[in-house]
Amino acid sequence: MKRNKRRLQEWLISLPTLLWLSLFIVVPTVLVFAIAFRPANPYGGIGAGWTLETIRGLWTHGYLVIAWRTFWISAVTTVLCILLAVPTGYFIARASMKWQNRLLLLVIVPFWTSFLVRVFAWRSLLHPEGLIKQVLEGIGLASPQATLLYHPGAVVLVMVYTFLPFTILPIYAAAEKFDFRLVEAARDLGARPFQAFRKVFLPGIRRGLLTAVLVVFIPALGSYIIPDLVGGPASEMLGNKIAQRVFVDRNLPYAAALSAVLILAVLAPLIAVLVLQRKKGKADIIIGEAP
Amino acid sequence: MKKGRLPLAATLLVLVFFYLPIIILVVNSFNAARFSSSWQGFTLEWYAKLFHSPEIWLSVRNTLVIALGSTAVSLVLGTAAAFALHRYAGSRLQQAHYTLIYTPLVVPEILMGISLLMAFVAAGTGLGLFTIFLAHVTFCVSYVAMVVLARLQDFDFQLIEAAQDLGASWWQSTRKVLLPLLLPGLAAGGLLAFTLSVDDFVITFFVAGPGSTTLPLRIYSMIKYGNPPMINALSTLLLAVTLTAVIASQRLARLKR
Numbered sequence: 001m002k003r004n005k006r007r008l009q010e011w012l013i014s015l016p017t018l019l020w021l022s023l024f025i026v027v028p029t030v031l032v033f034a035i036a037f038r039p040a041n042p043y044g045g046i047g048a049g050w051t052l053e054t055i056r057g058l059w060t061h062g063y064l065v066i067a068w069r070t071f072w073i074s075a076v077t078t079v080l081c082i083l084l085a086v087p088t089g090y091f092i093a094r095a096s097m098k099w100q101n102r103l104l105l106l107v108i109v110p111f112w113t114s115f116l117v118r119v120f121a122w123r124s125l126l127h128p129e130g131l132i133k134q135v136l137e138g139i140g141l142a143s144p145q146a147t148l149l150y151h152p153g154a155v156v157l158v159m160v161y162t163f164l165p166f167t168i169l170p171i172y173a174a175a176e177k178f179d180f181r182l183v184e185a186a187r188d189l190g191a192r193p194f195q196a197f198r199k200v201f202l203p204g205i206r207r208g209l210l211t212a213v214l215v216v217f218i219p220a221l222g223s224y225i226i227p228d229l230v231g232g233p234a235s236e237m238l239g240n241k242i243a244q245r246v247f248v249d250r251n252l253p254y255a256a257a258l259s260a261v262l263i264l265a266v267l268a269p270l271i272a273v274l275v276l277q278r279k280k281g282k283a284d285i286i287i288g289e290a291p
Numbered sequence: 292m293k294k295g296r297l298p299l300a301a302t303l304l305v306l307v308f309f310y311l312p313i314i315i316l317v318v319n320s321f322n323a324a325r326f327s328s329s330w331q332g333f334t335l336e337w338y339a340k341l342f343h344s345p346e347i348w349l350s351v352r353n354t355l356v357i358a359l360g361s362t363a364v365s366l367v368l369g370t371a372a373a374f375a376l377h378r379y380a381g382s383r384l385q386q387a388h389y390t391l392i393y394t395p396l397v398v399p400e401i402l403m404g405i406s407l408l409m410a411f412v413a414a415g416t417g418l419g420l421f422t423i424f425l426a427h428v429t430f431c432v433s434y435v436a437m438v439v440l441a442r443l444q445d446f447d448f449q450l451i452e453a454a455q456d457l458g459a460s461w462w463q464s465t466r467k468v469l470l471p472l473l474l475p476g477l478a479a480g481g482l483l484a485f486t487l488s489v490d491d492f493v494i495t496f497f498v499a500g501p502g503s504t505t506l507p508l509r510i511y512s513m514i515k516y517g518n519p520p521m522i523n524a525l526s527t528l529l530l531a532v533t534l535t536a537v538i539a540s541q542r543l544a545r546l547k548r
Contacts, residue, residue, distance in 0.1 A: 006379075010375060010378075010379045010382065010384060010385075011384070013371050013374060013375045013378075014371075014372065014375040014379075014384060014385070014388050016367075016368050016371055016372075017368050017369070017371065017372040017375075017388065017391070017392065017432060017436070018387075018388060018391065020368060020428070020429070020432065021391040021392065021394075021395075021429070021432070022391070024407060024410070024425065024426070024428075024429040025391065025394055025395060025403075025406075025429065026391070027410060028406035028407050028409055028410035029406050031406065031409045031410055031413055032402075032405065032406045032409055035409055035413070045412065046412065046413070084301060084304075084305055087297055087298040087300075087301035087302070088298070088301050088302045088305050090298050091298035091299055091301065091302040092302065094298070103302070106306055106309075107305075107306075107309070109534075109537070110309045110310060110313055112486070112533050112534065112537045113313065113526075113529070113530050113533055113534075114490050114507065114510070114526065114529050114530075114533065115490060115492065116492050116507055116510050116511060116514070117316070117510070117522075117526040117529060117530070118312065118313070119514075120316070120510070120514050120522055120526065121312035121313055121315065121316040121526070122312050123514065124315075124316065124319070124519060124523075125311075125312050125315060131315060161308065161309075161312075164305065164308075164309075165309075168305070193295065218397060218399065219399050219400075221399065222398075222399020222400065222401045222402060223399075224400075224401045224493060225492065225493060229514060229515075239399075239401045242401060242405055243401070243496075246405065246408065246497065252408075252409065252412060255405060256405070256409060259401075259402060259405045259406065262399070262401075262402060263402060266398070266399060266402070270397070
């Protein structure tokens with residue numbers, strides 16, 4: 001009796017969010033996959049019947065180029081973020097408690113400002129009349145005709161800017177728990193500093209690194225604003241194509257098919273990590289922490 | 292162990308990288324120059340222009356209506372969810388519940404935007420303030436649930452039992468013991484939901500309709516077609532507002548008990 005009452009209470013209190021999230025997360029995701037197989041109607045809606053045309057339409061040169069670019073921009077962004085975050089996370093973790101808190105706050109504060117505003121700030125900095133261009137021109141590193149905006153490099157730069165704090169935090173969290181005496185022991189046993197770093201420290205913060213990779217790579221795959229505002233046509237990613245199918249030619253089935261591809265692309269690394277962790281018998285993965 | 296100079300250099304580089312664009316933006320909002328990056332004198336002209344723009348005020352109103360509504364609803368839903376996740380931790384139902392709550396935190400925003408758009412189109416719901424509100428509740432719930440859950444984890448449930456042993460009813464023990472202790476968590480979760488709602492662009496962009504322009508949507512069209520100094524001024528104001536909110540929420544978080 002008491003057990004049943006407890007179960008009833010559990011269901012009652014969980015029901016509101018279960019219903020809400022089923023209605024606005026699960027059903028819409030299923031719809032994306034379903035609509036990908038429906039034809040478009042001329043009024044920008046969804047037509048009757050089923051078709052494979054849209055899916056076939058994705059297998060064209062244009063989309064393969066976009067898919068490859070989406071992948072490499074996300075991968076390069078992830079690598080750069082990790083390269084910057086490892087020494088920074090290490091430095092913060094080795095600082096005194098007082099400085100650890102100060103530095104963490106310094107890392108987080110800029111990212112409490114509006115995302116659009118930050119992208120806009122970079123847009124003005126990279127603008128032909130902006131500071132960076134002026135400085136580069138002044139020291140003779142850029143010709144007056146060179147453009148910094150509307151280039152995949154600009155997209156990577158702003159993406160690194162956006163995702164870096166989300167990489168620093170998990171790496172710091174792992175480094176903070178790391179026992180630095182292990183590095184000292186390795187050094188005492190004759191390891192060179194870089195050897196100790198690579199063979200002792202990096203494996204020690206493995207979980208933090210993995211989290212860091214996922215929290216950059218997955219949202220990077222879905223980038224849309226950054227390539228839209230600083231990238232231009234030569235740097236379009238999958239997200240831009242989805243938005244164009246929705247807002248430019250209003251072909252929802254096309255947008256749905258592209259989104260289905262993106263969903264699968266996002267799931268792949270997540271599943272890969274879960275499988276890897278299962279194999280090692282460690283299912284306790286930190287995919288990312290709520291800010 | 293010697294600390295080496297590389298980590299220090301990297302950290303300094305990262306901090307300059309983080310703050311440079313924002314500082315320049317703030318400085319330029321007071322710059323009289325219209326396009327050039329060179330300093331041409333101090334002005335408040337851009338702020339005055341902003342103040343007299345009716346579109347800005349309308350979008351601020353829309354943003355606040357949506358943010359207040361979605362914060363209220365997500366606070367109720369998220370707190371109930373956190374409570375269930377904590378109280379019945381480990382059960383099958385809660386494992387599924389947790390996965391559902393976690394999903395919006397990992398899914399790229401554009402996917403959430405497009406799938407909600409598809410759902411609204413399929414259901415024949417007209418796009419506007421109401422659909423934006425539904426979308427915002429959907430992503431805010433997860434953040435509220437996570438923040439409140441963290442707070443619950445250091446809550447001692449024996450306090451409730453003690454109150455009930457002393458004769459308090461369920462309602463009395465909830466209102467007089469649980470809620471006051473949980474209040475800082477609720478405030479932090481609510482502030483987070485509010486800021487996320489005010490700031491959201493991508494999801495809003497997909498589910499907005501005619502006449503439901505929010506502040507981020509307005510900023511986006513200003514970036515694409517508008518006057519840069521006015522965006523600098525608007526951004527500086529937003530920065531001031533978010534920083535104030537953040538400092539307030541930090542203070543609240545520190546007031547733990």
